[in-house]
Amino acid sequence: MQIPEYNPRDWRSHPPYSFKAYGSSVKRGPLKKLVPIKQTLSEVTGPLFSGIKLDAGENDLTRIAGSAGEALGERIIVVGRVLDEDDKPVPNTLIEIWQANAAGRYRHAVDRHNAPLDPNFTGAGRCVTNDRGEYRYLTIKPGAYPWLNHPNAWRPAHIHLSLFGPSFVTRLVTQFFFPGDPLIPLDPILNSVPTKSGRVRLMSSYAHDVSEPEFALGYRFDIVLRGRKATPFEGHP
Amino acid sequence: MSKQTPSQTVGPFYAIGLTRTPMHAMVTDETRGQRIVIEGQVFDGDGAAIPDVMVELWQANAYGRYNHPDDKQEKPLDPAFTGWGRSGTDENFFYRFNTIKPGPVPGANGTVQAPHINAVIFARGMLVHAYTRIYFSDEPANDGDPVLQSIKNKARRKTLIAAHRDRDGKTVYLFDIRLQGENETVFFDM
Numbered sequence: 481m482q483i484p485e486y487n488p489r490d491w492r493s494h495p496p497y498s499f500k501a502y503g504s505s506v507k508r509g510p511l512k513k514l515v516p517i518k519q520t521l522s523e524v525t526g527p528l529f530s531g532i533k534l535d536a537g538e539n540d541l542t543r544i545a546g547s548a549g550e551a552l553g554e555r556i557i558v559v560g561r562v563l564d565e566d567d568k569p570v571p572n573t574l575i576e577i578w579q580a581n582a583a584g585r586y587r588h589a590v591d592r593h594n595a596p597l598d599p600n601f602t603g604a605g606r607c608v609t610n611d612r613g614e615y616r617y618l619t620i621k622p623g624a625y626p627w628l629n630h631p632n633a634w635r636p637a638h639i640h641l642s643l644f645g646p647s648f649v650t651r652l653v654t655q656f657f658f659p660g661d662p663l664i665p666l667d668p669i670l671n672s673v674p675t676k677s678g679r680v681r682l683m684s685s686y687a688h689d690v691s692e693p694e695f696a697l698g699y700r701f702d703i704v705l706r707g708r709k710a711t712p713f714e715g716h717p
Numbered sequence: 718m719s720k721q722t723p724s725q726t727v728g729p730f731y732a733i734g735l736t737r738t739p740m741h742a743m744v745t746d747e748t749r750g751q752r753i754v755i756e757g758q759v760f761d762g763d764g765a766a767i768p769d770v771m772v773e774l775w776q777a778n779a780y781g782r783y784n785h786p787d788d789k790q791e792k793p794l795d796p797a798f799t800g801w802g803r804s805g806t807d808e809n810f811f812y813r814f815n816t817i818k819p820g821p822v823p824g825a826n827g828t829v830q831a832p833h834i835n836a837v838i839f840a841r842g843m844l845v846h847a848y849t850r851i852y853f854s855d856e857p858a859n860d861g862d863p864v865l866q867s868i869k870n871k872a873r874r875k876t877l878i879a880a881h882r883d884r885d886g887k888t889v890y891l892f893d894i895r896l897q898g899e900n901e902t903v904f905f906d907m
Contacts, residue, residue, distance in 0.1 A: 484787060489906065493721040495844035504842030505726075507762035511897050514906035517864050518825040522835050522850075523907050525785035526775055527801035565718050578734025586730040590769070604734045640727065640734060647787075648775050648835055649907060653846060655725040672844050673723040681722055704719045 485519045485709040486649045487565055493681075495672035502668040503629050519649065526648035529574040532608065539607040541577070541619035544600055551601035553582025553620030555696035559687065561613045562643065564650075565707030569613025576642040577605040577617060584623030584637075593625050618696065624663055636663035636670070645705040656684050656701045724845040729769050731839065732805055736771060741804035743774070743816040747797035750779025750817030754889040755851060755879065758810050759838060762897035766810040770840040772894075773803045774814055774851075781820025781832075790823070818853065824863045831858035831865065838894060847904040851892050855881045868903060876902045 497509030517523075537545040542555060562570040580586050580603060583595040587603050601620065609615045622637045638655040645651065657664055664670060664683075673679045681704075690698020727735070744752065755774070758766040777783050777800060782792040784800050800819075804812040816834070824830040834851040852859055859865055859878070868874040879890035894902045 489845075490721045494724045497843065497845060497847070499844060502726075502842070502844065505844055508767070508840055508842035508896050509844065510847055510901060510904050511762075512901045512904075515868060515903050517867070517905050517907045519907055520824050520830065521783055521788050521790075521822050522775075522777075522830065522833070525783035525788050527799060528785065563719060565721065567719055576734050578730065580730075586733060588730040588733055590729055602733070604737060640725075640731070642727075642735060647785075648837075649848075651773075651837060651846060652722060652724060653727050653839060654722055655728075669725060669844070672725075677720070678723045681720065682725070703722045706721060707718075 483519070483521060483524050486524065486647060486706045487709055489706065492675055493673070493678045495674065499668065499672040502672055505672070523649050524647045526646065526650065527644055528572075528646070529608075529644060530572040532574060534606055534608065538605055539617040541579070541601065541603065541605040541617065544602060547600065549600035551581065551620050552598050555618065556621050557616065557618055557690050557692065557696050557698045558639070558684070558701060559614065559616045559690050559698065560701040560703060562609045562615065562645075562703045562705065563613055564645075564705055568707070569609070569611075570645055570705055571609055571611045571613055573609050573643060573645055575607050575609070575615055577607070577619070577639060579603050579619065579639040580622040580625055582620050582623050584625035595623070595625070621658065624661075629668060634663050634666070636661040636667050641703070643703060643705065650705045652703070652705055654682065654703070656682050658684055658699065659686055726841060726844050727771065727839045729841040731769075731771060736803065736805040741802050741812075741814045743798070743800070743802040743814060745797050748817055749795050749798070752815070752888065753818050754813065754815055754887055755834065755892055756811050756813040756889065757879075757892040757894060759812070759840065759894040760896065760898070764898065767840055768806050768810045770812070770838065771803065771805050772812045773837045773839075774801065774816065774834050776800045776816065776834040777819040777822045779817050779820055781822045783822070792820075821858060828863045829858070829861070831856055831862035833862070838896075843896075847896070848907060849894065849902055849904050850877055851890070852878050853881065853890060854878050872900070873903050876900060
C-alpha cells in the first residue's frame with residue numbers, strides 16, 4: 481500500500497532535548513540517540529479533529545462564556561496561517577491556546593507568583609483553521625512572569641499553542657513571543673532554539689492591518705508544520 | 718520552502734489549555750474490542766516520577782485500521798472509536814488510559830506490525846516532545862515486529878513492552894517511561 485511520507489524533524493529548527501541554561505531540561509530530556517524508524521500507517525495517520533464543534537466564544541479569551549465581565553489588559557487580535565514546509569495551507573486543524581493573564585499569572589494551583597488573578601480570565605482557548613489555513617482569536621496581551629530557573633529569571637510575554645496537523649508526526653507544541661520585549665535575549669527557553677532564524681520564527685509581528693480602531697491591536701504569527709516528502713518520480717515520466 | 722516552526726516546552730501550566738477536561742477515556746459502551754487499561758509513571762534522570770507530564774496516544778481500532786483518510790485498508794472503521802486520547806497525571810503521578818487493544822497494522826515493505834499504541838510525551842523541561850510505542854507483553858506477534866526487531870539491544874527493546882497484569886477483573890498494562898538513565902525508554906526519530 482502506498483502511503484504519504486513526511487519530511488523528518490528538522491533538528492536545526494528544534495531545540496535539543498537537553499539545554500543546560502534551561503535547568504529542568506537537564507534531567508528530563510532523553511540522552512540516548514533516537515532510534516530512526518521508517519514511517520508507516522502508524523506515523524502518517526493521526527487524530528484530525530476535523531469535525532470538532534467548538535463552543536461559541538472559545539476563540540475569545542477576553543470573556544468567560546456566559547459572563548458579562550471582561551478580562552483586564554491590552555486586548556489583542558492574533559491571526560496567522562498554519563502551513564506546511566511547501567507553504568500549503570493546513571486546513572481544519574485544531575489549535576489549543578493557553579497563557580498567563582495581563583499581570584503575568586496563570587490560573588493554575590502551581591503558579592505561586594504573587595500577582596493578581598483575574599476573575600474574568602481563564603487563559604485557555606481553542607480555534608480551528610479555515611480552508612486557507614487561517615486562524616484568528618481575541619485575547620489580552622499576557623504579562624511577563626518570574627520563574628526559578630536562575631537568579632532574577634523572568635519569562636518574556638508569550639502564548640502557548642498546541643497543534644496536530646494531518647498526521648502523528650506533524651504534532652507541535654510551541655510558544656510565540658512579542659516584538660520589542662527586552663526579556664527575549666535573556667530567555668533560555670527561546671534561546672534553546674539553535675539558530676537565530678529559528679528564534680526569529682517564534683516572534684509574532686505587529687499587524688496594523690489587523691488592529692481594529694478603538695478596540696484592539698493586531699499581531700500575526702504563522703506556523704509551519706512538517707510537510708510531505710516529495711514523491712521521487714513526480715513530474716519525471 | 719519554509720522551515721518548521723521550532724518546538725517549545727509545554728511548561729508547568731499546560732493543564733489550563735490541554736487537560737482541563739478529561740480525555741483519557743478512549744472508549745464508549747459501543748466501542749468494539751478488548752477493554753484494556755494502560756497506565757504508568759514517567760521518570761526523570763534522578764528516577765523521580767514526574768507530576769507535570771502529559772501523554773497522548775494514537776492507535777488503530779480493534780480490526781487494525783486507523784481512523785484517518787490515508788489508511789485505505791479494507792478493514793472496518795469503528796464509529797465509536799477515534800483512536801486518540803490524552804492524560805495528565807493523578808495524585809500518585811500515574812497517567813492512565815481506558816482503551817482497547819488495537820489490531821495489527823501493515824508495516825514497511827509488506828510486513829505486518831504487532832499490535833502497538835503510538836505515544837507522545839510532553840513535560841515541563843522537555844523542549845521537544847518524545848515519540849515512543851507501547852507493545853504488549855503477552856503478544857506473540859512481537860517476535861515478528863519489524864520495529865521491535867530493529868532494536869538489537871534486548872534490554873532496550875524491552876523498554877517498549879507494557880507488562881500485563883489483571884486487577885479487579887480488568888486487563889491492565891503497566892508502561893513506565895524513563896526519560897533518562899540506564900533503562901531509558903527507546904524514543905523514535907521518524
